[in-house]
Amino acid sequence: MTEGALRRLDDSGVPLLLARLGVGATFLVLGGNKLADPVAFLKALREYDMFPPGAPVLMNVTAAALPFAEVACGALLLAGVAVRGTALFLLGLLAAFSLAIHAHASDLAAAGAQPLCSIVFDCGCGKGLQNACSALAQNAVLLLLCLVALASRSRRWCLRAEWLRRG
Amino acid sequence: MKEPARTLAEAVLLGAATLGAGLVVNALHPDGLSLTRDHFRTATDAPPAAAPPDAPPAPPGPSEAAGVAPVAAATGAVASEVADRLRARGLQVVSLAEARAIFEDPACAAGAYLFIDARGDAEYRAGHVPGAYQFDRYHPERHIEALLPACHAALKLVVYCLGGECEDSELATLDLQGMGVDPQRLQVYVGGLAEWTAAGLPVETGARGGGDD
Numbered sequence: 329m330t331e332g333a334l335r336r337l338d339d340s341g342v343p344l345l346l347a348r349l350g351v352g353a354t355f356l357v358l359g360g361n362k363l364a365d366p367v368a369f370l371k372a373l374r375e376y377d378m379f380p381p382g383a384p385v386l387m388n389v390t391a392a393a394l395p396f397a398e399v400a401c402g403a404l405l406l407a408g409v410a411v412r413g414t415a416l417f418l419l420g421l422l423a424a425f426s427l428a429i430h431a432h433a434s435d436l437a438a439a440g441a442q443p444l445c446s447i448v449f450d451c452g453c454g455k456g457l458q459n460a461c462s463a464l465a466q467n468a469v470l471l472l473l474c475l476v477a478l479a480s481r482s483r484r485w486c487l488r489a490e491w492l493r494r495g
Numbered sequence: 496m497k498e499p500a501r502t503l504a505e506a507v508l509l510g511a512a513t514l515g516a517g518l519v520v521n522a523l524h525p526d527g528l529s530l531t532r533d534h535f536r537t538a539t540d541a542p543p544a545a546a547p548p549d550a551p552p553a554p555p556g557p558s559e560a561a562g563v564a565p566v567a568a569a570t571g572a573v574a575s576e577v578a579d580r581l582r583a584r585g586l587q588v589v590s591l592a593e594a595r596a597i598f599e600d601p602a603c604a605a606g607a608y609l610f611i612d613a614r615g616d617a618e619y620r621a622g623h624v625p626g627a628y629q630f631d632r633y634h635p636e637r638h639i640e641a642l643l644p645a646c647h648a649a650l651k652l653v654v655y656c657l658g659g660e661c662e663d664s665e666l667a668t669l670d671l672q673g674m675g676v677d678p679q680r681l682q683v684y685v686g687g688l689a690e691w692t693a694a695g696l697p698v699e700t701g702a703r704g705g706g707d708d
Contacts, residue, residue, distance in 0.1 A: 366521065366528050367615060367633045374535060384533035392528045393517030400513040413505025417513075420506070478502070 341484025658687025
């Protein structure tokens with residue numbers, strides 16, 4: 329596909345709209361699931377061993393704050409507000425958690441002498457028990473959609489500040 | 496991508512604002528987390544004093560047990576590993592048959608033997624051992640006032656959660672020990688509610704004593 333064709337496709341606003349809907353709805357629903365049960369999310373976070381021992385506040389704050397942040401970011405993307413900033417923030421979150429999921433699932437696979445894709449655990453993704461490869465694939469799709477939202481120059485079907493000012 | 500610095504600033508501001516709002520929401524949330532408490536450390540976190548010198552080495556903890564669904568693993572090798580780990584920490588463990596015998600003993604109906612459900616509100620209300628007290632250790636302030644006097648008065652206390660690799664019964668038992676409950680009276684039912692219901696034993700829904708079997 330030529331650069332001109334890609335530009336026309338982007339100008340149509342369709343790729344951005346699909347990316348916003350996909351990522352926004354996913355974070356809204358999965359963040360909502362975590363928000364409904366903060367303890368379950370805290371337990372899932374603990375399994376990653378990514379927080380220094382003896383500093384429970386850091387893990388507690390993450391477990392307490394992240395679910396609502398995900399819901400808010402999902403809503404912002406669906407509305408089309410601060411799209412690039414939201415996409416970049418979620419991109420960072422997804423990259424960090426994808427690395428953590430891969431590392432933890434690899435440890436579990438090595439401990440049980442099992443293939444990575446046979447590992448089922450609660451990755452804290454908001455879906456309960458989930459296959460590790462399925463979680464990583466889901467994150468890969470979301471990462472790609474975040475990149476589309478970040479790179480798109482279109483602002484079609486986005487809520488604009490001017491519209492809000494007009495009332 | 497245009498204006499990368501502006502996008503980065505937007506992301507940082509947005510992240511800080513939404514995370515900050517998340518903390519406010521947590522403070523208002525009925526099941527919000529205490530931010531300062533170490534939820535996975537118990538008052539009795541110490542070397543297992545009651546473990547005999549020749550006790551087998553503690554088996555891997557839940558985080559090290561690869562890819563086993565907690566409920567599905569309620570019986571068999573995993574349950575046995577969990578029981579070994581609890582014994583190595585000096586905790587007493589009861590089987591389904593023993594838990595059932597305790598439940599059916601008239602002393603249980605008289606309040607001398609107690610069951611303690613270490614799960615959260617939704618799980619407890621969905622079904623618990625009839626008459627069991629709830630002790631959600633992530634929100635202990637909700638239960639401790641009613642629970643502690645009953646624990647001190649009881650002769651035998653059976654603590655359970657869902658079963659399998661669920662750790663809440665173990666942590667709750669250690670919490671109760673730390674609150675002064677006699678360790679000799681505390682027992683962990685490793686099979687938990689999953690095994691209990693699978694065996695067709697009675698379950699009560701709703702509040703304690705609701706009688707909604």
